[in-house]
Amino acid sequence: AQKVTQAQTEISVVEKEDVTLDCVYETRDTTYYLFWYKQPPSGELVFLIRRNSFDEQNEISGRYSWNFQKSTSSFNFTITASQVVDSAVYFCALSPNAGGTSYGKLTFGQGTILTVHP
Amino acid sequence: DAGVIQSPRHEVTEMGQEVTLRCKPISGHNSLFWYRQTMMRGLELLIYFNNNVPIDDSGMPEDRFSAKMPNASFSTLKIQPSEPRDSAVYFCASSAPRGETQYFGPGTRLLVL
Numbered sequence: 001a002q003k004v005t006q007a008q009t010e011i012s013v014v015e016k017e018d019v020t021l022d023c024v025y026e027t028r029d030t031t032y033y034l035f036w037y038k039q040p041p042s043g044e045l046v047f048l049i050r051r052n053s054f055d056e057q058n059e060i061s062g063r064y065s066w067n068f069q070k071s072t073s074s075f076n077f078t079i080t081a082s083q084v085v086d087s088a089v090y091f092c093a094l095s096p097n098a099g100g101t102s103y104g105k106l107t108f109g110q111g112t113i114l115t116v117h118p
Numbered sequence: 119d120a121g122v123i124q125s126p127r128h129e130v131t132e133m134g135q136e137v138t139l140r141c142k143p144i145s146g147h148n149s150l151f152w153y154r155q156t157m158m159r160g161l162e163l164l165i166y167f168n169n170n171v172p173i174d175d176s177g178m179p180e181d182r183f184s185a186k187m188p189n190a191s192f193s194t195l196k197i198q199p200s201e202p203r204d205s206a207v208y209f210c211a212s213s214a215p216r217g218e219t220q221y222f223g224p225g226t227r228l229l230v231l
Binding site for chain 2: 035037043044045046047050091104105106108109110111
């Protein structure tokens with residue numbers, strides 16, 4: 001069985017602070033994908049990043065960066081110099097990328113509510 | 119490019135009524151997923167299709183729920199009869215192929231009174 005844990009239920013920061021959202025996962029699959037999605041107050045789910053379990057390189061996209069550590073089963077997300085528009089619920093998710101009926105099924109964490117105050 | 123399209127965006131109905139939610143996946147995507155989001159249970163996968171064939175419906179809560187995908191560009195999720203505990207946001211997502219990134223529609227907010 002797969003499990004994704006986002007231990008931080010809510011985080012509150014002031015604009016321009018850096019913030020890290022934690023994600024820890026459990027899986028018996030040898031190959032898998034990890035994802036982050038953003039759900040702003042408007043409600044839609046916006047894809048941010050996908051990481052293959054083979055690729056442990058960290059990634060940076062503008063103010064966003066992701067730290068994947070297979071040894072600790074973690075896939076943390078950092079927002080640098082946070083802005084009010086970053087306020088949203090952020091979901092970490094896991095999916096096996098091998099065959100079988102589980103292939104493609106996303107398991108989501110419970111989400112972290114990020115509030116950035118001006 | 120058009121994303122995943124869902125309709126209606128909001129639905130208010132009374133207990134016992136039939137509810138039909140609709141989804142049009144991104145053109146060229148061959149996998150389609152239905153999710154439900156509630157405060158108590160978070161995001162749950164209900165059912166998914168690959169090439170219009172249901173692959174796994176183990177997340178469908180009970181027989182009152184059914185889903186179809188008659189062609190590559192259309193899917194429905196039906197609840198009959200509806201109950202207040204079905205109130206939630208229902209998302210449709212698509213991917214190509216099924217192991218790749220899922221892109222979500224805007225969701226349907228369902229309220230059953």
